[in-house]
Amino acid sequence: MSMWSRPALLAACLATAAAQTLRVDFPAESPVTVVSADWGASEASPRGGALVIDLHTTLRLRNSGAAPIRGVTLVVLAQEVTPGGKASVSVPSLNVAAGETFPVRIDLRLLRPLQATVGPLVRVELDGVLFDDLTFYGPDRLNSRRAMTAWEIEARRDRRYFKSVLAARGPEGLREEMLVALARQVDRPSLEVQVSRRGRATALAAGRRLEFAFLRWPDAPLEPLAGTALVGPQEARDATLEVRNRSARPVRYFEIGWILRDRLGREYLAGSVPAEIPLRPGEIAQVSTDTTFRFPRAVAVEAMKGFVSRVEFDNGEFWVPSRDRLAGDRLDRLIGPSPEEQRLVNLYRKKGLEALIDELNRF
C-alpha cells in the first residue's frame, strides 16, 4: 500500500461509510415521495481485511397521487460489492389514502473489501407502486408489478375468507381461525437452501433423476403433465417440467411450487419454478432451469411434488389457488400464509379480535 497506510484507510472508511453509503433516488414525477429518512443505529466496523457496514433506515413515504396505494417496491443496488446481484424491499397489503404517509424500513449489511470507493455504495430507487385499482406506476425492472398484483389478489381472497368466517361463525369462529393460522405459521417446516445459477461444481455423483408427482386441480388454468429433477443428498437441480394450458385464455407467466419429501415423510417447500412463456389455449410448454438448490444440511429426498401456484394471463389478470385447494392438500402448512394473512394474524396477536374485525370492515 503506497500512499495510504492501513489504519488511516480504515479510519477514513469508518468516518465516511455510514454517512455516504446510501442514496435514495425517486423520479421527480413519482406518486410516492420521500418525506424523511431516519438513519437509526447504522454503523461500520472492520472484519479482517473487509469492512462490514450495517445500515438501518426507515424511509417515510407520502402518497402524493390521487389513488389509494396497495403496495410499493424499492430496488436496493450495491453494484460495486455485488455486481451480479440485486435486492429489493416490498411492502404489500398497504391501504394508504392520498396524502397519507407510511414507513418503509430497510435493514441491510454490506461486507466489502477495505478500499476507498467513490460515491454511494448503495442506491435505493423506486421500482413500482401498485394502486387500489391494480394500476401500476414505475420502471418495473424487477417485475414487481407481477409480484405485487399477485399478493393483492391473494389479499382479497383471504380478506373475503375471513369475512365469511366472521359472518358464518361470529367473532369466536374468527378467533379460532386466527389461532389455527398462527399455529400454521409457527409450525411451518423450513429448509436451509442456497440458490445459484449457471451450474456450480456439484457433488451429484450420488444423485439421481426423480419424477415429480403433481397435484392436479380441475379449476387451475394449467395442467402439469410431467417433470423431473436431479436430486442428491445436498442439492436438487436441473428441473424440467411440461405443462398444458387447458384454459380458454392465453397465459404469459406461471409458477410451479416444488415440494420435497424425505425418508421420514417430512415435507418441505424447496422453492418455486417460475416461467415467463407465452402459452396459447391448449398449447404445451416445456420449462427447464439451470438453477441449483443446495442444502447445507443433507436431505434424504425420497419423492417430489409439484403444483401450479400462480398463473398470469395475457391481459395481466391472475389465477391463484383457492384456500380450499391449499387446505385440502395440506399445502397451506407448507407454503405459509399470504402477506395479508400474515398481517391480519399479527394484528390479532398484537391488538386483539376487535381491532381485527375493524380492519376487515375497512375493506
Place this chain on the structure above:
Amino acid sequence: MSHPQANALALFAGGDLPWWARWRVRWHLGACETCRREVEGYRRAAHWFRRAAAELPANFDWERAAAEMRANIQLGLEAGECVSAPERAASPIRWRVVAALASIAVVVVGGWWLHMPHPRAPRLEAPLVESTSDGIQIREPEGSLALLNPRAAPVMVYPSAEGAMTARFVDEETGLVTVNHVYVE
C-alpha cells in the same frame, strides 16, 4: 470434517462450555459454516424462549414451580439409588496412572492436530443467494449484500429457481408486512 456434538454447540451458544472446549469449538466454527448456522439457530431459540418466558402470566407462581421441580429431581435420585449397584472406592494409584496417560495423550494428539492441515470454507466461484440466521443475502467473491430480518418476528423464506430468495415478515413496530428479496443474474 468431523463436527462437534450437538450438545457442545448448544453449550457454546449459551456460553456454558469450559474454556478449552470453547476454544476448540470456536476454532471449528471458523472453518465450518454448517456448525456456525447451528450455533446461530440455538441462539435464536434461546432468544425465543426468553421472549416466551417474559410473556408468562404476571401471577405465575415461581416458588411453587421450583418446589415441584425439586421434588421431581429428588424422586428421580431416590429411584436411581434403588436400582444402582453400590459404588467401589477408586484406588488413588490407578487415578495417577490414568492422569499420566491422559497428559501424554493430550501432548501427542495436540501436536498431531496442530500440524495437520485444517479445512477452510470452500472458495466461492459464482454468485449465490442464501438464507442465514440474520437474513437473506447475495454472496459474491468480492463481498456480500444482506437484507436483515428482525430478531423478534417469524420469517417466511422462499427460494425461487430464477435465482432468487424472498424473506417475508411483519415489522413489529409498524405492523406492516415487509418482503425482502435478493436475486442473482
